[in-house]
Amino acid sequence: LDGVSSPTPTYVDDCLAGANDVTRREPGRHWGVVAYGLQTDGAPTPATEHRSLYGVGRGALACSPVIVRAGDWASLSCPVELDHTSQRYELSFWSNRQTQLGRVPVRGDLELSVELDGGPVWSGDVHDSTWMGVWVQGFDWQGPVNVTAAVDRSLAGHELTFRLVATRDFADRILDVGLDHIESIGLSVADPGFEDTTAWRSASSGGPLMAWLDHFTPDRPEETCTVVARRYLS
Numbered sequence: 001l002d003g004v005s006s007p008t009p010t011y012v013d014d015c016l017a018g019a020n021d022v023t024r025r026e027p028g029r030h031w032g033v034v035a036y037g038l039q040t041d042g043a044p045t046p047a048t049e050h051r052s053l054y055g056v057g058r059g060a061l062a063c064s065p066v067i068v069r070a071g072d073w074a075s076l077s078c079p080v081e082l083d084h085t086s087q088r089y090e091l092s093f094w095s096n097r098q099t100q101l102g103r104v105p106v107r108g109d110l111e112l113s114v115e116l117d118g119g120p121v122w123s124g125d126v127h128d129s130t131w132m133g134v135w136v137q138g139f140d141w142q143g144p145v146n147v148t149a150a151v152d153r154s155l156a157g158h159e160l161t162f163r164l165v166a167t168r169d170f171a172d173r174i175l176d177v178g179l180d181h182i183e184s185i186g187l188s189v190a191d192p193g194f195e196d197t198t199a200w201r202s203a204s205s206g207g208p209l210m211a212w213l214d215h216f217t218p219d220r221p222e223e224t225c226t227v228v229a230r231r232y233l234s
Contacts, residue, residue: 003064004062004063004064004098004174004175004176004210005060005062005176005212005214006049006220007224008217008220008224009217009220009223009224009226009227012035012224012227012228013227013231016033016035016227016228016231017231019033020033020231020234033231033232035228038224038225038228039221039224039225040225041221042221042222043221044218044219044221045216045217045218045219045220045221049216049220050216051096051098051176051178051214051216052178052180052194052214052216053094053096053135053178053180053181054180054181054193055180055193055194055195056195056215056216057180057193057194057195057196057197057213057214057215057216058178058179058180058194058213058214059076059162059178059179059180059194059200059211059213059214060176060177060178060179060210060211060212060213060214061074061075061076061112061162061163061164061176061177061179061209061210061211062074062164062175062176062177062209062210062211063105063110063164063166063173063174063175063208063209063210064174064208064209064210065103065171065172065173065174066171066172066208067169067170067171067208068109068166068169068170068171068173068207068208068209069166069169069207070166070167070168070169071165071166071205072165072166072204072205072207072208072209073163073164073165073166073204073205073209074163074164074202074203074204074205074209074210074211075161075162075163075164075202075203075204075211076161076162076179076200076201076202076211076212076213077159077160077161077162077200077201077203078159078160078161078189078190078191078199078200078201079157079158079159079160079189079190079199080116080158080159080160080187080188080189080190081158081187081188081190082151082153082158082186082187082188083186083187083188084153086185086186088146088148088185088186089146089147089148089150089151089184089185089186089187090144090145090146090147090148090184090185090186090187091114091116091121091122091144091145091147091160091182091183091184091187092137092138092143092144092145092182092183092184093114093137093138093162093179093180093181093182093183094135094136094137094138094179094180094181095112095129095135095136095138095139095177095178095179095180096129096131096133096134096135096136096177096178097126097129097131097132097133097175097176097177097178098132098133098175098176098178099132099173099174099175099176100174103172103173103174104127104173105126105127105170105173105175106127106173107125107127107128108125108127108167108168109125109126109127109166109167109168109170109173110125110126110127110164110165110166110167110173110175111123111124111125111126111164111165111167112124112125112126112129112162112163112164112177113162113163113165114145114160114161114162114163115160115161115162115163116147116150116151116158116159116160116161117150117151117152117155117158117159118159118161119150121145121147121150122138122145124138124139126164126175126177128140129177135178135180144183144185147187148186151186158187160182160187160189162179164177164209164211165209166207166209178214179194180193180194181193194213195215197213197215200213
């Protein structure tokens, strides 16, 4: 209930699969599974969950309100192709920030960075993205970033990475950084709109920082209810 995003039907299905398995293996210890807070009224997904700038998808890098250690990280990576005839390479992306009053990250907690082939080309403290909930180009209308110096034409493959990193220990902060609408010169990003879940690879250090592709589902409550019903019958 204190998560940074609503549970998807896939997440609920995975949780119930594990819970049912434990219940079957230890019948004397576990009496059953309760789907607390399950919405059964057939209402559509709240419009506030549609958080992308364009389309239905966005990249999401988030921090849970628990203990975070310096060096914890989460990332999203996507293949990139070069136009070898281009004399200049530019990269632009749009981002926004969602948090909660009383749990706003302070300067020095978290850094958002952009990497090309593993090398940093842009970074900024998430505290300095002052427009809460508003999509801005990078941070506060910064515009495109010249990444020409970072391009290694000798590489066979290229990769663009967005990374959220904890720069010190802290606790009880909550943050959801949205990413969308990548534009470029000389670079062709496989999925610039974060619409294709197969194009992006998520990774993390295994801590409370998370990365995923957030896709709006108009009937998420109904899909979730169907998943629960199916698991209860299994």
